[in-house]
Amino acid sequence: MTKKKVLFLCTGNSCRSQMAEAVVNHELGDTWRAYSAGTVPAGYTHPKALQVLEEIGIHHAGKSKHVDQYRDEPFDWVITVCDSAADTCPAWLGTGNKQHISFTDPAAAQGSDEEILQVFRTVRDQIREQILASLSSK
Numbered sequence: 001m002t003k004k005k006v007l008f009l010c011t012g013n014s015c016r017s018q019m020a021e022a023v024v025n026h027e028l029g030d031t032w033r034a035y036s037a038g039t040v041p042a043g044y045t046h047p048k049a050l051q052v053l054e055e056i057g058i059h060h061a062g063k064s065k066h067v068d069q070y071r072d073e074p075f076d077w078v079i080t081v082c083d084s085a086a087d088t089c090p091a092w093l094g095t096g097n098k099q100h101i102s103f104t105d106p107a108a109a110q111g112s113d114e115e116i117l118q119v120f121r122t123v124r125d126q127i128r129e130q131i132l133a134s135l136s137s138k
Contacts, residue, residue, distance in 0.1 A: 003030075003031060003032055003033045004031060004032050004033070004076040004077070004135075004138070005033050005035070005074070005077075005096075006033075006035070006075060006076060006077045006079060006135060007034075007035045007036070007037065007073070007077070007078045007079070007096065008021055008024075008034060008035070008036040008080075008081055009038070009039065009067060009079070009080045010036070010038050010039075010081050010082045011038055011039050012038050012040060012041060013037050013038025013041045013064045013066075014038070014041075014044060014046045014049065014064055014107060015046045015049045015105065015107050015120070015123070016103050016106070016123060016127065017037065017038065017082075018045050018049055018060065018062045018064075019049050019052075019053060020036065020127050020131050021034040021036035022053050022058050022060035023053075023124075023127055023128050023131065024131060026058045027132055028132065028135060032135055035070060035073075036062065036065070037065045037066060037067040037070055038064060038066065038067065039066075039067055041064040041066050043064050045062045045063065045064060046106075046107055046120075048106070048116065048117060048120045049120060051117070051120070052120045053124065055121070056128075074096070076096055076097065076138070077096050077098075077099060077135070077138065078096040078097070078099075079098075079099045079100070079101060079131070079134075080099075080100045080101075081101055081102070081103050082102065082103065099134065101134065103127060104122075106119045106122075106123045
């Protein structure tokens with residue numbers, strides 16, 4: 001069986017799109033292959049994103065990548081996960097149905113270390129719920 005392919009786009013490709021890629025590959029790996037990229041890649045995956053993924057048993061070794069790396073790749077779906085990427089990615093010229101599902105940027109969270117981690121956990125859980133439901137229906 002051929003796996004469907006999904007590309008998650010964000011601005012920095014350090015948090016939300018990385019978490020979406022990891023969750024889909026972990027939870028739906030039998031039917032989907034997920035990738036992620038950014039319009040202005042940060043050059044790293046946020047340590048707190050990796051930490052909250054590990055908390056639910058997902059080990060992710062993602063790298064921050066530029067969207068241009070995937071221009072010639074065929075995707076079944078291209079999903080933007082931040083409003084900034086949604087604004088800049090209508091220029092996406094590659095194949096694939098397009099969808100936008102907005103999530104708060106956990107990297108912008110302020111407060112104590114525990115409060116910031118809680119924002120990352122909340123976004124992780126929202127990604128699990130909304131992205132998995134969306135892809136399961138496709």
